Amino acid sequence: xNNPKKRLLMILSQNLRFVSRRTxxxxxxxxQNELFAAERKRQFEKIGRIEKIEVEYIGSNETxxxxxxxxxxxxxxxxxxxxxxxxxxxxVALINHTTLWHMHKPLPDSCKLELLHYHSQPNYVNKxxxxxxxxxxxxxxxxxxxxxIDVKLHSFPSANVRSGSFVHDVQLSLDNWIPEENELKVLSxxxxxxxxxxxxxxxxxxxxxxxxxxxxxxxxxxxQIPDIxxxxxxxxxxxxxxxxxxxxxxxxxxxxxxxGRFTVSNVHKLDTDIDGGPIYRFQGVSLPSSIVLDHFxxxxxxxxxxxxxxxxxxxxxxxxxxxxxxxSNMAV
Numbered sequence: 001x002n003n004p005k006k007r008l009l010m011i012l013s014q015n016l017r018f019v020s021r022r023t024x025x026x027x028x029x030x031x032q033n034e035l036f037a038a039e040r041k042r043q044f045e046k047i048g049r050i051e052k053i054e055v056e057y058i059g060s061n062e063t064x065x066x067x068x069x070x071x072x073x074x075x076x077x078x079x080x081x082x083x084x085x086x087x088x089x090x091x092v093a094l095i096n097h098t099t100l101w102h103m104h105k106p107l108p109d110s111c112k113l114e115l116l117h118y119h120s121q122p123n124y125v126n127k128x129x130x131x132x133x134x135x136x137x138x139x140x141x142x143x144x145x146x147x148x149i150d151v152k153l154h155s156f157p158s159a160n161v162r163s164g165s166f167v168h169d170v171q172l173s174l175d176n177w178i179p180e181e182n183e184l185k186v187l188s189x190x191x192x193x194x195x196x197x198x199x200x201x202x203x204x205x206x207x208x209x210x211x212x213x214x215x216x217x218x219x220x221x222x223x224q225i226p227d228i229x230x231x232x233x234x235x236x237x238x239x240x241x242x243x244x245x246x247x248x249x250x251x252x253x254x255x256x257x258x259x260g261r262f263t264v265s266n267v268h269k270l271d272t273d274i275d276g277g278p279i280y281r282f283q284g285v286s287l288p289s290s291i292v293l294d295h296f297x298x299x300x301x302x303x304x305x306x307x308x309x310x311x312x313x314x315x316x317x318x319x320x321x322x323x324x325x326x327x328s329n330m331a332v
Contacts, residue, residue: 055067104203152171154279157169201256237249263305
């Protein structure tokens, strides 16, 4: 076939949705979003009387005292008081010099606050960015396949920048799917389009019963939830971007405008004995929008990201999710 556009449409018609169907949502996605919104509203209304807390922002040259609202104000709200530059560049908060904190997670008490960006504390910021990319990859996969293909997200291993790729392991009702290069390119383009909408990444701590309800149609999540809660004070931490909801210990980046380049580099079928169908490892590589890299150098990163990521294979040992707690301590 000489027409590349027709060739691409034929490829997409086999397994992936057409781009025009990208905005459609399934009943399950709608159900999860309604539950998330209702629980968020319930928790907000439960706060009751508003108490004030003191937040000491520690900058590179000076400190600023802020009076905020306990269990309501977030590090992002603090960034609003500090100026537009802080709102745009801040990736993750650092509380009391020790604990990484999601920018949209309410502060529970008075604290010292630092706002990290891509040119500060790179080891920790990179890990937060990498984790978010795995999460976003799951959102992409969950919305890219035709309705006749069963898609169940399994998990994404802990962020490891040195591995060369971020990953998301997914169960698909496809026996031996090997995506063509054009399919990977279309997935990458769709991810960039999604990120350009500047979606914030929301978070919510919920009970085990609520988590079991929101993921009642995903046997992998249901199996993981008790272990996650046991290591997180009996709570499950959910993250939401657009209409996608998943479990993660976090923290993650502030919003999708931080995503610059994003490439879905490869998909590997894993050798595992998990029931319900084969597990595929989706892999990718990405750069923040604030970091510039020439085309040749980024191409080298893309080639490296095609190699099978050596992270733990689901089912090879005790089944646990990447997510065992919400906050990440700097010592971890």
